[in-house]
Structures are given as C-alpha cells and as structure tokens.
Amino acid sequence: MAIFDTVLKARPGALLPALLLAGCATTGEGARPYLAATNVPAIAETEPVGTANDDAADDPAIWRNAADPAASLIVGTDKKAGLYVYGLDGKVRDFLAAGALNNVDLREVTLADGSTRILVAASDRTDRAEPRIAMFWLDGATGKLTAISSESFLFEGHAPAEAYGFCMGGSLGNGELARAYVVLKDGTVAESGLYEVERRIVPEYFRDVKLATQSEGCVVDDATQTLYVAEEDVGIWKVPLQAEMKAHAFARVGAADGLVDDVEGLALARMADGRAWLVASSQGDNAYALFDLASGKLAGRFRIAGGAIDGTSDTDGIEVALGDFGLRYPEGLFIAQDGDNAPEAQNFKLLSWQAIREALGLE
Template structure:
C-alpha cells in the first residue's frame, strides 16, 4: 500500500521484539583460523576538516563500473559537508561536487553521508544527512563538464523523516542507504535509515521531466531496540540519552530481494528489502547482552560482567555492508567490524543461515612509499568483475579513518585525515584462500 511522501501521511510500523527470528548459530571457520591480512595497492588523496570547521571527511564509497570500457570506471566517495568526490581507477580525484547549500539562514547545509550505485544503471543515489533528503546523480565518464551530475528533481525531493525545516535542523535525518533496481519491474528503490532512531524507510525513485528524479515514500518500519536474552532478562545497548540503537550500513542482494542491515551496537539483520515480514538477526556484536550502568553526569556506560551471549566476529560498531558476488551465483556478505578494524564474511545464501566464513583486515604495506592500512573502517564496496589494467579480477574500495600519517595544521595541532584504500581482489582472494572466481 502506497502513501504520500509527506511526513504526516506516513504509516509508522514497528516490528515487535518478540517477533524477531534469530538465525541458527553458524559454524565458524576452523578453530584458530587467523584473520587474513591484505595490503592496499592505491589510496585516494587525504581529506581533512576544512578551514571553516566543516567536516570534509571520507565516509562511504561506491564503485561505478563502465560496462563499455571498464578502465573508465569511477569510485564515488562521500565527504559529508564536503560533498561528493569522484576518483578514477588510479585513485586520483577527477571531480568534486559540493554539498547542497542551506535553504536559509540558520538552517543546516547539505551533508552527503552514504552513496550507492544502482546496479545496471548510470545512476547513483546518496543520503543528504543535513537536509533529510536523497540526492540522485547520473554518471557519464564522457561528459565534458564532469562525469557525475546532480539530477535530483528538487520539487519532487521531500523530507524523508522530518515534517518541516525545524525538524530537519534537529538532525534526526536520513543516514544509511541501500538501493536496487527490481529485476522484474524495473523500478528503482532505496532503503534509508534515520540517525538516532530505529526507523527504516522504503522509497521509490520517480522519473521526472528533463531526465531528473524524485522519490516517494512507500512505508517506514521500526527495527527492535530491546531484546530478551537466553537468561530471560531484557537488554538494550547503551546509547546517548534520547537515542535508540540505530542502523547505517546496508546492502540489498538483488538476486533474492534480501536486505542486510547493520544495527551498530546490536549486529547484522537480514530482512526483505520491501520491509515486510520478520527480520532475522544473523550475527551479534561481541558485547551483545552485556549489562551496564550509565553515569548520569558524563553519560559514559560502565559495562558489567559479560554473560556470553554475544557473537564472535563483530566488535561494535557494525558499519558498512557490501556483497562480494561470485560469477554465476554465490558469494559473500561482507560486514565492517569497526571496533577491531576487520571485515567479517558470511555466506550469501540465506538457506545456509548466512554462515560466517572468514574475516580479513587491510594492513600497512612494507617499504618506502608503502600504503598504510585501513583503521576504524566505516564502509566499503566490492565489485568482482574485471576493470582491466591493475584490477583484472575486481576491486575493493575501503574507507580509512584516520588515515596515517597525521599532519599538523596552521595552529600546529594534528589534523586527522581520512581517505579510501583500493585493494586488488586477486590479493584478497589469495589472502583469504577463498578463490572468488
């Protein structure tokens, strides 16, 4: 059932915690299997906070593969208040698109948070966390004015979660993102999460005049925020006052219409991408179920004794999620474990319970001019197809924050930077021993 995109007409659904289905425990890799280590082959220029105090930092990448000439493929990376950056396969910046301006004095400016390339199209979409909207881009490497162009129909781009600009300015706005093109209907959808809450919205892109795109809201649901533990006690993760455990990293598997979504302090959910049915928690963070007390003065959480109900492979926060697809079917769901800078790989097949397979990390290379590793990774993207040249069997792009080494600013204080690492998929295949082809 469709609903108008205005906030007052949205139908708010909540999935009861008692309805949560937990996946059967997945058999881990062989006991003692170490985390695989791989090095990067290239990295993009470092982004820093700008002189005005903005947040021009790398956050989320997406790979656009040119089907006609894969060597012209591009990497799109969000830079928050710094807008969107576009890189070539040599990790050189080829374009910088500014974030949208604030609509009025005292209003929040645009803040491009997550970006996603829509498979099989020349389109990408991004969440504008500052304005609570989607931004739609077209991609054309032959365009003389720049390969990426904003094609958002502003009159058809309503707020996603907010009722008005006052609510937008409070910044409980569009945050995480996943998009896909329905292989049966050809319709393009996006799933968007709300910062600081448990809400997830399903949107449909609408083609407007002049090759522009708007969108409409189909439904909004709430993901569980409290859980019954095996010992019968109720538990919820510790959050800042007024916040719920929220989600950011997401990916839709277009082959079966499943959405994988990371609830940062809880774990990884699998659910239908149309946001119907019951979600399944396929893995939990290690401190799932740990009780805590919260200092009323500082807001700091003091953990109690671990009852042992957490998972083995994810250290909060759960962040970026992508697919590593095998040619002909199969592959892996890859999840960023930000707390220990590793990436957990799960079998892509829901019928196998999305069983855990192996973890890896990106480490620093050796020798002069070597590229540093990826720390505290927020997001990643992987495409297991040939890009020719350096990446004949595929490319992984992984966010790194902070990038090292740090440099001093004009005031002599260190400026922490961030960027994106490029990893040759041949190297990752060899490191994990999985063989992706």
Template sequence: MPFARLVLAGASAITLAACATVAPVPTVPVMVTAETAPAGATGDAADDPAVWRHPTDAAQSLILGTNKQEGLVVYALDGSERQRLPIGPINNVDVRQDLGSAYDIAVASNDTQGISVFSIDRTTGEVKHVNDVPTGKTEPYGICLGKSGNAGVAGVTYKDGTIELWELDGEADGVTGTLARSVKLATQLEGCVFDEVNGTLVIGEEAHGVWSLAYMDAASVPVEIDTVAANNGLVADVEGVSIWRGQDGKGWIVASAQAADRYVVYERQAPHAVMGVFTLVANTQAGIDKVTHTDGLDVFSGALPGYPRGILVVQDDGNPNPEQDQNFKLVDWAMLETALGLPVLEAE
C-alpha cells in the first residue's frame, strides 16, 4: 500500500523570535537502567538511536542505532544485538509507524547516499535496507521522520544550517522522495523531531539553541525555544532532541547538552518552559557506567516491558572511556518523572 503524500511548499526567510526563558534550575541525577552491546567500532562510532515498538508483542520491540563507521545496528530491548546492516556511513536515524504500509519505515542520514530508507516487518521485526533517496546536497547530517495521516515527510539537516523537508512516496520495495521546502538557520544543525499533533518541527542548532518551525505552514519561520546564551542549562553542542508525547499535544521535549554531559527538559507546548535539567549516572548494581558527551537520543512514550511510562535511549560517548566501545543507554521514563517532579500525563 503506497504512502500518501504530504504537500509542503514554499520557502521562508528567517527571523529570530525569542521565547521567554526562566531562571536556571538545579541539575538532578538519574540512574541508567540498562545498556546495549557496543556499536562495534572504536573511535567515534555510535551516534543516534530510534525506538520501534512491535505492534502486537511489546517484548519484541527494537532499538535501532547508527554506527557511522559502518551502518545500522539493531538491538533487542535487553540490549543484545539482533541485526547489523553494513550499508555505509549513516549518522542519525528515526522511525515512524503506521504510515499506510504493510511495513514500518525507518530513515537514516547517509553521508554519501542521502536518505537511507529501511523497512521493518511488523510481524517479525526484521529490518531491511530498501534503497537510498539522493538529496543532491553534500553530507546529510541529522534526520527525523514525521507523519500526517498516512503521509511521510523526512526532515534532513546539514552542517551549513539548512533543513530540508522531503516528501516520501513508495512501498517496502522502493521509496522515492521529493524536496518540498528548504529553510536556513545560521550555523550547523543536527538533531530534529516532528511534533505532528502541534504541527511543529523541533530543531537543534548545535552552537546556538533549540528552534521550533510550524512545518505545515509554508509561510512559517523558525522561532527560538531556548538558547545557550539564556543560561537555562543548555550548552553547546545541542545534539539530540526528542519528545515524550502526552495526550492533547502535551508532553516534554528533551535536548542533549553535550559538553556538560546533561539534558534539558522543556514543556512540549509553547512557551516551552524549562522543566528540569538532569545527568545520567552509573547503575553500580547492574555494572553500567554513567553517560557522557551524548550525541543522539530518542524518547518513546508508550508502555514497554519494564518501562510502563516509556523509555529514553541515549548515545554514550565512552563505555567507559571516551570513544571506546560506544553504545546506547536506556533510562526508565518513570524515574525521570520522579527525579524532575514532572506531572504524570497520559501518553498519546
């Protein structure tokens, strides 16, 4: 069954519209719950995760993680490796389910090929490389995947500050893409996430801060959510961004503040109040080291075995030493809610 198209057109100039900020908040520790096997390469290898929930058996859910020296690594929820797809240097990955196909779809930013597309079998969980959609622009860096009804749209970010929106069309045996819109920010971008309910695309500008773009509106311009200069806990590099999705458009945005080994949580809806700042500390009982220098991250707000309130998955730069056996760490969202005193919301 083919994807339907989501039409996004036009280009826009950028104006800076700063949101109100709040006073800095204390940084609280949260213990890591579990971890994956290493990504499988020394040096700077692991980069970004994405969570896929099995439609009928949550215990078979998966974590997709990029190894930017090799390709895609697929893990079970217990952290064991399930698959390895050595397709080349991919950087970021994202998943959206129920896009009108018999298969779920993941996309990754491929340094040399553009948008790498993967199918995920909704029964077996098998991940396959479908094909690549060339973007025609040097080194796609970050990526995120959104949906509207049965439509798929990929956001692709670049080091020159550009974010492109690509309409996706096709089936599990081949996907094509059409460039629908391009927006330019001042400096290097990477992480992004679609908030379909609120009609926004959240973007991380590494040296500057976090932005929101009303991507359904062709005349929209990016609006600041937070900046490094605002001193709310965010520092460069602003790396991964994701969303815990509650009902009625409520929930929380999580952004990685890489150089400080911490994360900032914002209210999902404008004016995006800062809800807390946290670090991820070692789980000594389980023999799991702390998390440092996180690049990409993903949040899943549905119930999973052992994670009734959802899960946060983050890249860990050192396991335990910097750029050695990099892997991905798992965090029980309920522990984050408690540590930060977040209101307990119903999941989307």
C-alpha cells in the first residue's frame, strides 16, 4: 500500500483567503462556516427523480452530442432505484431500474468490431458487502439505456466493503476500453481496467490507494493522467497515475481553500488552450469551489442562486463538460445535484459554464 505524502502545498496569495474569512458566518457553537461566494443562477432543471421523501438523486454524467450539441444527454443516479437519462430540457428520456447505483460516469469507447459506443458505468451498492461496477450502453440517438452486467471486483486482502464513489479515465494499457476507479466507503480507491469479453465489459483489478476516512467524489484528468479524490471531512487529494498510486494533499477543508465539509462531488473543466479548473462541491455551506490546476490555487467560489429556478443545497454529485451545447450553453454545461428540491423530490440543476466563468472572472 502506498505511503501518503501529507504535506500540503504552500498557497501564496493572502487576498482571496482574507476575503473568504471576512465572509464567514456561524450560527452557534459547532456551526460550520458560511464562506463568501458569488451567486450564479441555474437556467434549467431536470424532472425530479422517482424516489420521493428521501435522499435519492446523487450524481450526474454528461454525454455531448458533437453532431447536434443541443441534443446532448445527461445521465443521473437515483441511488435508491437506478438510472435516469435526461435531455437538456430536463425531461426524462429513459429510466432503467438497476438497484442502488451511487456515482456514475460515461465514456465513448471503441469496441473490437470497430464500432464506437457510449459506455455508462456506476458504483453498485446493492450488495453493501460486495462492491460491484454496473455497466450499460447509452444510445445517443434515442436516449435509451441497455444493461450490460454488474461485475464484482473484490480483491485479495481487502475485507468486504461498500462501493461508493466512481469515475473513469482513459485507457492506460493495451486492450483497455477505459480505466475505472471505485471509491470504497472505507477510503480505499481501487483501480481496474475495463475490457470487452464476450459482449460483457469486465473489470480487472490492478492496484489501490487508501485514504484515512470516508471518501466519495473523484475525477480523472486525462491530459495529465491524474486522479483527484475527495475525502469528505479532510479535503482533496491528487494521485498521479503514471507510476505507483500515491496520494498528495491538494486542498484542505477550511477557509483558505474555500471548502466546508463535507467535500463531495468533483468535476474537471479543461479548455482547448490548456487552462483547467477542478470544481468541488463544498456541501457544508452549499457552495462550489474552483481550483486553477496550473497553480493549485483557489480561483473562486459560487452558489447556485438568484434565478427563476430555485438554487441548490446539500449537493452530492456534480459534473461539467466544456464545448458548445447550444444557445443556452455556448461554452459548456455544469450540473449539480440538489439535495432539497421541496416540495418535489430531489433533482439536478443546469448552469451555463460561460455564466460561471464570467461571474468568477476566469480568463
């Protein structure tokens, strides 16, 4: 098992942390801080998930239709029931009952027959003692999901544990369709290659890294072959994937890094010119923190509020995809789970990346 490098980077620049500290507010002994953030309105929302009166909606993924960006699709988990597919209008295109799927990601993959398909995969916690990866095909034209299989990846030396977080990266070896990362609830992050075997997609466990406490959100930066993982009460870790998996502290819970526990979903926005930001759900104060990946510094914070559509609170999963998504999302799309969509069940809110970028002065 890798030994952790727990030394935090020095974070030069006192102005932003000072402003954040000035914006702190507490409401009594033991209350979490409420840090300053810029309001950015949602411009659309999905229909609520089918599980009412419960913590159900959790994590989104985005498929961009390059031929017709406005016809792009969103996949979201109802962690009590299965997977939804939505259009950019927020309407349900499909629902597939698939058990307790927590986090979801998708990739376009090329199969042995030369065809390109949309692979959707999710952490399957239906059996809390046996972690599994559930996999599906998404039809981009119809928005329909087809189940492939749910595959166990228990590995030698690890006790039974619950599959929790999940994300995928590009292939790192011959014959792989993609590389999968399952974050177990005990903080173990297990890496597997995904392979096509007789019309099934099968994970082959490679290695793992252990965080000390409960973790969930993760995202892979393919450009730098780096995995980012959120340890909920601690902060964000970066794990270079080119060699031995070893976690390095990237950002800590606290005003200096703009994070209030729990740290939940992570998403990555990388532009064609190389500029990139890591976005994190600062669930403890209903906000989102952006980090400049070139410098590692906090670049700004925002909340979803101020429009005709209600804002978000208690956000678990988030996702961002850059590029043209039609007139309402000319530079990209940001999606966040809304933990309190009363009087209706939980859902997902959609924002323009351009609006976020301009509100935070990201150049």
